[in-house]
Amino acid sequence: MSATTLDATPTPSTPPPSRPVPSATPAPRRRRGALRSERPGVRIAAWATVVVCGGFGLLPVYWLLATSLTPRDQVFAYPPRFFPAAPTLDAFAALASNEQLFVYLRNSVIVSVVTAVLSVLVSAYMGYSFSKFRYRGRRSLMYLVLASQMFPQALLLITLYSVFSAYGLLNTYTAMVLSFTTFTLPLCVWMLKGFFDTIPDELVEAARVDGASRLRIIHSIVLPLAAPGLIAAGLFAFVRGWNDFVFALTLAGPEKQTLPPGLVNTFIGEASTAWPELMAASLVVSLPVAIAFIALQKYLVGGLTAGAVKG
Structure with missing residues (x-):
């Protein structure tokens, strides 16, 4: 009886390696707008818009400065100069x-x-x-x-x-x-x-x-x-x-x-x-x-x- 009982006793075995449980929350998907913003064409268009708007706002200020540094007899020179030929502080x-x-x-x-x-x-x-x-x-x-x-x-x-x-x-x-x-x-x-x-x-x-x-x-x-x-x-x-x-x-x-x-x-x-x-x-x-x-x-x-x- 004792031998039978001993033989019936289950022997401990090593548990199988646990597999990683997949997360319930899916990985965040990248938005379509973010993908578009990374395209070179979109970046170039954005920078071009900034440059055009900045030039539109700063060009009159530059023209004020350029005209103020131009001698009076050269203000209406043709063709017009974007850089004074002989700047002066008069x-x-x-x-x-x-x-x-x-x-x-x-x-x-x-x-x-x-x-x-x-x-x-x-x-x-x-x-x-x-x-x-x-x-x-x-x-x-x-x-x-x-x-x-x-x-x-x-x-x-x-x-x-x-x-x-x-x-x-x-x-x-x-x-x-x-x-x-x-x-x-x-x-x-x-x-x-x-x-x-x-x-x-x-x-x-x-x-x-x-x-x-x-x-x-x-x-x-x-x-x-x-x-x-x-x-x-x-x-x-x-x-x-x-x-x-x-x-x-x-x-x-x-x-x-x-x-x-x-x-x-x-x-x-x-x-x-x-x-x-x-x-x-x-x-x-x-x-x-x-x-x-x-x-x-x-x-x-x-x-x-x-x-x-x-x-």
């Missing part, structure tokens, strides 16, 4: 010796800075009111502010001229600042409203429960969080005051004119035009705006896209 030297241009520069800085500050100040309160308060006529007022952008600015020039003349504001900084601010407010208000919409209402309610007043909430909590939107609105208003030509030419006299009409009156005459000096002045005038855009571009993009995606 045009830039003429700018430095023209004292009237510094007067125009001072006027542009004053008008543009005051316009930016006033536009941001007014649009911040209006945008916060439209975003966080609910009252009768709010939506109608919002659309009324937006509809004011539909009117051409030149259409209101005669009306503004008559109003400023009646109140004795012609040939003053006040006339230009008020006119520039009038046309920058609608976009600044809607830009800041979209930014204020991204700030949670619970944050405002928590501050109100803690005993903060409405002015304390907007000054200490909301405005610091909306700093990128404020910078974007201020930059837009600054550029509007810096580049305006029609209103600065009509509402201000020679002593209060800004750079755009000042350059035209200085270098463009009935008989001839000083093209190298005009191009050099245009290039120098464009530098502050270009530097501001490069330094603040991330705030500008954030302010313009705020409120576009709500989650």
Whole structure:
């Protein structure tokens, strides 16, 4: 019996090698768009598009620089030269010796800075009111502010001229600042409203429960969080005051004119035009705006896209 029992006892055997179990999740497939983007033809087309668009944007800037370095008697040489044959800095030297241009520069800085500050100040309160308060006529007022952008600015020039003349504001900084601010407010208000919409209402309610007043909430909590939107609105208003030509030419006299009409009156005459000096002045005038855009571009993009995606 014992021998039979022992013989019946199964002997341990080595288990067969385990085979790898296939994963339940299939390997991610490469998208068709990714495959297409790796093709040489697509890459060449993309780079060609970038080069063409970049050339389209930078060619006028290069032409400004090339013309400013060209002697006046060679500006209209035929065939035209893309590279000056004898570059000179006489045009830039003429700018430095023209004292009237510094007067125009001072006027542009004053008008543009005051316009930016006033536009941001007014649009911040209006945008916060439209975003966080609910009252009768709010939506109608919002659309009324937006509809004011539909009117051409030149259409209101005669009306503004008559109003400023009646109140004795012609040939003053006040006339230009008020006119520039009038046309920058609608976009600044809607830009800041979209930014204020991204700030949670619970944050405002928590501050109100803690005993903060409405002015304390907007000054200490909301405005610091909306700093990128404020910078974007201020930059837009600054550029509007810096580049305006029609209103600065009509509402201000020679002593209060800004750079755009000042350059035209200085270098463009009935008989001839000083093209190298005009191009050099245009290039120098464009530098502050270009530097501001490069330094603040991330705030500008954030302010313009705020409120576009709500989650």
